[in-house]
Amino acid sequence: MCLLSIFILAGVQIVDICIATRSHNGGLIDLLDLRKLLCQKRKATLESLSEDDCLRAISKLKVRLLSSSDPSMLYILKLWNWMYIVSTSLDFS
16 A cells, blocks of 8 residues: 555545544544544554644545535644644634
């Protein structure tokens, strides 16, 4: 399996996790929490999956998630020293 395929597979698994946890976290998941869930899904250790691996996997995908009201994007949000993966739009009314 080539390196690009590995990142695409990880990206698909990340999208799956983001959709599954959206009702619990409102579409905002901490990168560390995402890594932990991805490691559980892959039956791997946290040390075997770096933050950079997750960020690269997300960057390899141009993802549009369909919600009931409108399409939204999957993207990375950095706030100070924390990184979050956002799977809903940040439009507030």
